[in-house]
Amino acid sequence: MRQTAIIGIGQTPVREHWDYPIRQLAVQALWAAIKDAGAKHIEGLFVGNMLSGALAEQEHLGALIADYAGFPCIEAVKVEAACASGAAAVRQAVLAVASGHLEIAAAVGVEKLTEFSGKFSGKALATAADADYEASIGLSFAALNALMMQRYMYEYGYSKEDFAPFPVLAHQNAQYNPNAMFRYPITKEQYLKAKPIADPINLLDSSPISDGAAALVIVPLKNIQSFGGSAVKISACEIATDTIGLDNRENPIVLKAAQKSAQAAYKTAGIQPRDISLFEAHDAFSIITALSVEASGFANAGKAPKLAADGVFNINGRLPISTFGGLKGRGHPVGATGVYQLVEAAKQVRGTAPDKLQVDDVRLAMTQNIGGSGATVVTSILEKI
Amino acid sequence: MDIPRYWRLRNQRYRLEGTECIECGQRNFPPRCICPHCKSDSLKSFRFSGRGTVYSFSTIYQALDTFDKDIPYSIALVKLDEGPLITTQLADVGPDEIQIGQPVEMVIRKIYEDGENGPIQYGYKFRPALKE
Structure with a gap:
């Protein structure tokens, strides 16, 4: 297998994009990435998306986006793995280039959740869970996460306010990211008073319904000199799965797929967790940030909220997380999220993050994209060249 | 459904x-x-016998549209006496009365009505155990 690199990145702002259809969002991000790479064409396109069929009555996104991007005859396919669709598409692009099958491939994550009212998108999002045994008996996504959070609080003796540092930090960082959905800070007091969704989860634990697209152009590491773009090495992009139902897990507050994909990523990259300079976590809900940090080996079980309170995850802390605002602050356009994380990690490695968000001396940046209640997890590691 | x-x-x-x-x-x-x-x-x-204990729980205040008219309602992961966990709604219990470890038992209740003219769908829920 060949080593690969990101040579171009692109993104649209994360918003409620009432003016734009899926194809336009995807093409904007894709062409931004192609121009950033200093390229003119791509040989393959992998589209990460979860809900275009349910919400926009449009499937077959591989062909659609390739067509509208001006590449009507290339290999193009949609990749779906719930909220992990974005990074799962990147994984396919990486494999296509690493295997020698393609010389230049793109991954674009795109999602449009605002085609219908919030209630409808909530129902569509719940299709990532077990339809027969979770969603159809009244469990939303927030409900599944609430079951994890309640048990976690019980086992480790935390109260609701101990989770405040996660959304407070996400908003703190998002305010300096021009592409973020929420560009304002929130306080612990606001967090504690927020509207309940599925107790103990409230509105400010939850990432927002949003639209957006992000894209990467990937080439063999040995060819980066042929492009104008600033290259970032992809040292690992590893995927693992777990039971679809939360109730079928050995321990519902351990993200086994996150453990497996993170361990595989460390092994592929030949590094240890302590070598990582920053971590783009999948903070769809505050509890998932804690579980993800622990599963990745950055904290012992039950310790993540304590580390968050100590400032370990702040921009100038020992392990900055969600440096562009994460899913909570930047927004969570489901199938695009994993690609946004990688675009942001690439900016950190390149040293082109906004001043207040740039982490010093970034050598290795890690991202983790989580689908469902942890049933698909993609962990990626980017390295400075 | x-x-x-x-x-x-x-x-x-x-x-x-x-x-x-x-x-x-x-x-x-x-x-x-x-x-x-x-x-x-x-x-x-x-x-399964339908007996178990509450492993985790939540009360839902914002639901998928089918269940909107039922809010607030409570859900749980129940550890069945025979081993596995099961995901379920809870019945006959207020949000402040649920505790992890509490014994519960299965009952058949209405899960939801499919609109005004649609069928009513029934299934398991769990309630606080009445007897040992």
Whole structure:
């Protein structure tokens, strides 16, 4: 297998994009990435998306986006793995280039959740869970996460306010990211008073319904000199799965797929967790940030909220997380999220993050994209060249 | 949920029927075609007793649209006496009365009505145990 690199990145702002259809969002991000790479064409396109069929009555996104991007005859396919669709598409692009099958491939994550009212998108999002045994008996996504959070609080003796540092930090960082959905800070007091969704989860634990697209152009590491773009090495992009139902897990507050994909990523990259300079976590809900940090080996079980309170995850802390605002602050356009994380990690490695968000001396940046209640997890590691 | 799909689930929704592996004895709910533990395809149906304890719980204030009219309602992961966890709604209990570790038992209740003229769908919920 060949080593690969990101040579171009692109993104649209994360918003409620009432003016734009899926194809336009995807093409904007894709062409931004192609121009950033200093390229003119791509040989393959992998589209990460979860809900275009349910919400926009449009499937077959591989062909659609390739067509509208001006590449009507290339290999193009949609990749779906719930909220992990974005990074799962990147994984396919990486494999296509690493295997020698393609010389230049793109991954674009795109999602449009605002085609219908919030209630409808909530129902569509719940299709990532077990339809027969979770969603159809009244469990939303927030409900599944609430079951994890309640048990976690019980086992480790935390109260609701101990989770405040996660959304407070996400908003703190998002305010300096021009592409973020929420560009304002929130306080612990606001967090504690927020509207309940599925107790103990409230509105400010939850990432927002949003639209957006992000894209990467990937080439063999040995060819980066042929492009104008600033290259970032992809040292690992590893995927693992777990039971679809939360109730079928050995321990519902351990993200086994996150453990497996993170361990595989460390092994592929030949590094240890302590070598990582920053971590783009999948903070769809505050509890998932804690579980993800622990599963990745950055904290012992039950310790993540304590580390968050100590400032370990702040921009100038020992392990900055969600440096562009994460899913909570930047927004969570489901199938695009994993690609946004990688675009942001690439900016950190390149040293082109906004001043207040740039982490010093970034050598290795890690991202983790989580689908469902942890049933698909993609962990990626980017390295400075 | 459409009627054929619901009908297919009748033994699970009404009888809590899962599977037991003939090779290794592992019990599963929902039923499996391949044993997740030993990969055997020799499984027989196994009816759970419907008794267990609350492993985790939540009260829902913002629901998927089908369940909107039921809010607030409570849900739980219940540890069945025979081993597996099951995801369920709770019945006959207020949000402040639920505790992790509490004994609960299965009852058949209305899960939802499919619109004004649609069928009413029933299935398991769990309530605080009435007897030892």
